[in-house]
Amino acid sequence: MxxxxxxxxxxxxxxxxxxxxxxxxxxxxxxxxxxxxxxxxxxxxxxxxxxxxxxxxxxxxxxxxxxxxxxxxxxxxxxxxxxxxxxxxxxxxxxxxxxxxxxxxxxxxxxxxxxxxxxxxxxxxxxxxxxxxxxxxxxxxxxxxxxxxxxxxxxxxxxxxxxxxxxxxxxxxxGWEAVAMFALLFAWQPPHFWALALFVRMDYHRAGIPMLTVTRGRAATRRQALVWAGLTVPASLFLAVSSIGGPLTLAVAVVANAVWLHRAWAMWRRDDAAAEADGHTAEKALFKWSLVYLFAHFAVLALEAGLRGAGLGGW
Missing domain, CATH: 1.10.357.140 (UbiA prenyltransferase)
Incomplete structure (x- = not known):
């Protein structure tokens, strides 16, 4: 003692x-x-x-x-x-x-x-x-x-x-719009963090953290990331057509979701050997786009609010 x-x-x-x-x-x-x-x-x-x-x-x-x-x-x-x-x-x-x-x-x-x-x-x-x-x-x-x-x-x-x-x-x-912003962020986080976990998997393994990559493997993680990436789309489109959205928000939502889903799909199609061979490029691409995706959605909502205040934005 x-x-x-x-x-x-x-x-x-x-x-x-x-x-x-x-x-x-x-x-x-x-x-x-x-x-x-x-x-x-x-x-x-x-x-x-x-x-x-x-x-x-x-x-x-x-x-x-x-x-x-x-x-x-x-x-x-x-x-x-x-x-x-x-x-x-x-x-x-x-x-x-x-x-x-x-x-x-x-x-x-x-x-x-x-x-x-x-x-x-x-x-x-x-x-x-x-x-x-x-x-x-x-x-x-x-x-x-x-x-x-x-x-x-x-x-x-x-x-x-x-x-x-x-x-x-x-x-x-x-309000419902606040709930939709919550839903977008909630569904966005799993693909964002799982993409990161896929290329730092051993960190979580050494620490004994039951991340999905550790408990169910990387193939299951890629599959779940694709599912949750798809779940962001309804919230994204709801915000675009809601009272706080507008044409600009809809345009950003369409483009951002297209790239988002394409990168999630590309990551899902890969196997572990391919990912290891090229340094997890697909995982890193999805992770980087996730940051752009979130910033673009919230920035355009703020822009629509400013335009609407000037009598120029919104539906």
Whole structure:
């Protein structure tokens, strides 16, 4: 017991002092940027006027909530992150930030972001933000990610919530258009993450994470990615013809979905030998297009909202 205590004290003493950038990294800024973008679009396209300062404040508090989720996730995943090649340089496994500090930061940002969003917008939006943080930090990070290959699908609930929270912040309600934005993000996430998992499969295997590539194999993963890519199409087209869509949204939806389905199909047709031989080019192509696909859909919705405000857009 004494030896363990001395070992822990030695590790704490040898840990370099954390820099501001290390705490910023705990918030998963790339994931936060996606949440900010989709939440902002949710606010912009909502059929309600919101004071610009309150709108920006609301998006900021949603971003802080997303950052809180990231910090809490890193607190939970410290053991997994230390094993995986792409995550072992994160602040906690690399020894730059103590786990307790990450937990304290995550809890502080969680409480602060929820309360401030309630004060700046309304308590429906705040409640949705609180539920999202709890789902990602507890249900996904502690249970789904470690126990079932449904982790990618069900975990997508948290990732799909920002535009709904943005819509609720602006309107105090949740409309069908917000549900469609949720559906698009929810169905988009499995192909996006499975394409990544196909070319970093051994990372998940070493960490013991029951990703679909590990539990059911790469052929099943490619098949499921194609199915879920197809499931994005109805949500995409619904948004295009809805009250927040328009001709531009429909044109973007048609082109983006055509490329999206073609790349998912191309990935599905491959076998493991072909993928290994050419460095997983089809998997990487689908992963890269998934980013373009999502940005294009939400950007054109925001553009339609601006044109509609000027009396030029919409149906």
């Amino acid at each position: 004494a030896d363990t205590s001395l070992h822990d004290d030695a590790r704490a003493a040898s840990r370099p002092e954390a820099a501001l950038g290390d705490y910023w990294a705990l918030l998963k800024p790339r994931l936060m940027s996606l949440c900010v973008f989709t939440a902002l679009v949710g606010v912009v396209v909502a059929p309600a006027s919101m004071h610009p300062i309150l709108a920006l404040a609301s998006v900021l508090f949603i971003a802080l909530g997303a950052g809180a989720s990231g910090a809490l996730n890193m607190w939970v995943d410290h053991d997994i992150d230390a094993v995986m090649k792409r995550t072992r340089s994160r602040p906690i496994p690399d020894g730059r930030v103590a786990r307790d500090d990450a937990l304290a930061l995550g809890l502080a940002l969680s409480g602060g972001s929820v309360v401030m969003l309630g004060l700046a917008a309304n308590w429906l939006a705040a409640g949705l933000l609180a539920a999202t943080i709890a789902f990602y930090a507890v249900v996904y990070s502690m249970w789904l990610k470690r126990r079932t290959d449904w982790n990618t699908v069900l975990g997508g609930i948290a990732g799909a919530m920002p535009p709904v929270i943005g819509w609720a912040a602006a309107t105090g309600t949740v």
